[in-house]
Amino acid sequence: MGVPTTAELENNSNQKKYTVNRTSKGDLVISKIVCGLLVLLAMILIALAALLTYFLLPYCPNEATPEALRKAVVKDGPARLPRSIQPLHYRLQIIPFLEEGNFTTNGAVQINVNVTESTNKIELNINDIEINQHSVAVKRVSDDKSVKVSDQKYDNESQKYIISLAESLKEGDQYQIAITYNGKLNDYMQGFYRSSYIDSNTKDVRWIASTQFSPTDARRAFPCFDEPSFKAKYTVSIARPSNMTSLSNMPKRESVVVVDRKDWIWDHFKETPQMSSYLVAFVVSDLQPFRFNSSEKLFTIWSRRDALEQTRLAMDIGPRILSYFERYFGIDYPLPKIDMVAVPDFGFNAMENWGLITFREAVLLFDEKISTVEDKRAVATVLAHELAHQWFGNLVTPKWWDDLWLKEGFASYLLYYGVNFVFPDWNILTEFIMTEVHKAFAIDSLKSTHPLTFTVHSTDEIRQMFDPISYSKGASIIRMINNFLGERTFKAGLIKYLHTFTYSNARRDDLWDVLTQQAHEDGNLHDDLSIKEIMDSWTVQSGFPVVTAVRNGKRVDVSQKRFTFDKSFAEDTLWWVPLSYTTDLxxxxxxxxxxxxxKKETGKNFEIEANRWWLVNPHQTGISHSSFFMTSSLWIASLL
Incomplete structure (x- = not known):
């Protein structure tokens, strides 16, 4: 039953269809039973709201900031993998079954590893996977000598599979780990999962298998070293019914008939570059392609057949944004192709898998007849965000999730440049303050906020990092660095950073070191000052300052204090705050x-050349609220 309209409620005296009625005098009458139910419902809603607030908002009594966020206390949860073994190459074969009553996978993986410290244990990440224990084998690569497996066990709490060996693996040697297993195509859009749509012609259900491995769900698809610092190369093979297609990060090398399965095909894909496990991807479907060949790179968008026309906008701007970023970074997109897939069921807006970007349909498809301008903006911004990730996140990857902003902040910042290139008449750069800076302010002014960088361990803690602090505040501090260093120095530093850590991992200190070196070379930073000294005040502590500037004659007194809506919450947090201003003179x-x-000081004073007016923090390039008093504010107000 639908919600009744006002007219239906008011003209209901005979039908008695709804519980709200009018008397002959026009008075509203509600029965006692209904009143009681409404009161009970209100009490339940209040109780639920209280419970949600209690359990979802971090709160620690007698602490200025929640302890787990401010001091990064280690919580119980899945432990990190040991550093004694480093993966080099995965040979992955997987068969997904997309049949009613059988949404499972059969898989086999061979992992070549390098031993950096002698050990008699191999620890891998798995989740919701059943290992065929008789298949587990370990051998030394140099002479094919087998290493006896003495014990195997699941550690479900830490999402690990632990293989104990009868003898230690020797430091400096390479070994191969072979495992066969069974998995599930789940229906909650994590790991290797199933999706579906209704064929508009036949009304049949069409099944799709797709992946979402970020941040910690590659382990749902195959046993692996599922941390971003464990970069390796991947050679993927996927079996599929002959009436479907398969995609992975790299182009297809060859397709061969599956010997023991009628009307099935093995697709063997080329080897990937060095990459993190969360960027591996594959899709099995009957989706249809729309291709565009540009600069020897095959650009393809996949969607339902009756939505192909709606991919034209993405196909028009996607290759152009990619080319723009290639020129901006001075580094060619390193893979030979890009596939972009509109997945019917997708838990995020999009995922930047290298060479195989997956999207929610609503942010990739655009119907010229019914879609809005805001829909067009969503397609452009999400597409630019994911393409920026091909460099920041894919080519150079944060070493651990505590520096998530190193990829999400940069993608959120650079998307404005990509969109501005294809739609200069939008003036989208002018939207940054309202869209990103103020979004960061809204979260960062709360007592429950957290620093850009803080230690995370469990998968739950990692997932909580994907919030406006990592995205919008990350983008905002990057914009601030650009403005206080200058575009030329900033861009040269970014390019040097990308070249230095290509196909590798980096931490925020690595970025600070490169930018400091570039700034010193260009003379834009004093020799005894580092970007780390400045930016640690913005990344390892939460919040932001309100800067107050009061003019007294030729002098200006400037002070800073943490901004918060909670007046009972006080901290003596201080930042390095760049002070830019302009005046009438x-x-x-x-x-x-x-x-x-x-310089992390409560205040200072200095002389200023101004007569009638002056303005602090033009374009709000510094991440602070600014208040300025005396002549300027009064005079500017008189003009409004």
Whole structure:
């Protein structure tokens, strides 16, 4: 039953269809039973709201900031893998079954590893996978000598499979681990999962198998070293029915008939570059392709057959944004192809899998007849975000999830450049303050906020990192660095950073070191100052300052204090705050380079050349609320 309209409620005296009625005098009458039910419902809703607030909002009594966030206390949860074994190459074969009553997978993986420290245990990540224990074998690569397996066990709490050996693996040697297993095509859009759509012609259900491995779900598809620092190369083979297609990160090398299964095909894909496990992807479906060949790179969008026309916008702007980023970074996109797939069921807006980007249909498809301008903006921004990830996140990957902003912040910042290139008339760069900076302010002004970087261990803690702090605040501090270093120095530093850590991992200190070196070379940073010293105040502590500037004659008194809506919450947190300003005597609203700094100090004063007005923090390039008083604010207010 639908919700009744006002007219239906008011003209209901005879039918008695709803419980709200009018008397002959026009008065509303509600029965006692209904009143009681409404009161009971209200009480239940209040109780639920209280419970949700209690369990979902971090709160620690007698602490200025939640202890787990401010001091990064280690919680119970899945432990990190040992560093004694490093994967080099995966040979993965997987058969997904997309049949009613049988949504499972059969898989086999051979992992070549290098031993960096002698050990008699091999620990792999798995989740919801059944290992065929008789298949587990370990051998030394140099002479094919087998190493006896003495014990095997699941550790479900830490999502590990532990293989104990009768003798130690020797430091410096390479070994191969072989395992066969069975998995599930689940229906909750994590790991290797199933999706479906209704064929518009036949009305039949069409099944799809797709992946979402970020951040910690490659282990649902195959046993692996499922941490971003364990980069390796992958050679993937996928079996499929002959009436379907399969995709993976790399182009197909060959297809051969499955010998013991009628009308099935093995698709063998080329070897990937060095990459993290969360970026591995594959799709098995009957989706249809729309191809565009540009600069020797095959650009293909896949969707339901009756939605192909709706991929034209993405096909028009996607190759152009990719080319723009290639020129911006001075580094060619390193893979020979890009597939973009509109998945009917998808838990995020999109996922930047290298060479195989998956999207929610709503942010990849655009119908010229019914879609809105906001829909067009969503397609452009999400597409640019994912393409920026091909460099920041894929080519250079954060070493661990505590530096998630190193990829999400950069993608959220750079998307504005990509969209501005294809739609310059939108002036999208002017939206950054309202869309990103103020979104970060809204979260970071709360008592329950967290630093950009803090230690995470469990999968739950890792998932909680995917929030506006990592995305919008990350993007905002990157914009601030760009403005206080200058575009030329900033861009040169980014390019040097990408070249230095290509196909590898980095931490925020690696970025700070490269930017410091570039800034010193360009003379944009004092020799005894480092970017780390400045930016640690923005990344390892939460919140942001409100900067107050009061003019007294020729002098300005400037102070900072943490901004918060909770007046009972007080901390003496201090930041390195770049102070840029413009005045009526030296007017330049585009000069955002800092003329002064608050160097983690509560306040300072300096002289200013101004007569009638002055403006602090033009374009809000510094991440702070600014209040400025006396002549300027009164005079500017008189103009409004």
């Amino acid at each position: 030296r007017t330049n609203f585009d000069d955002t380079s800092p003329k002064q700094w608050l």
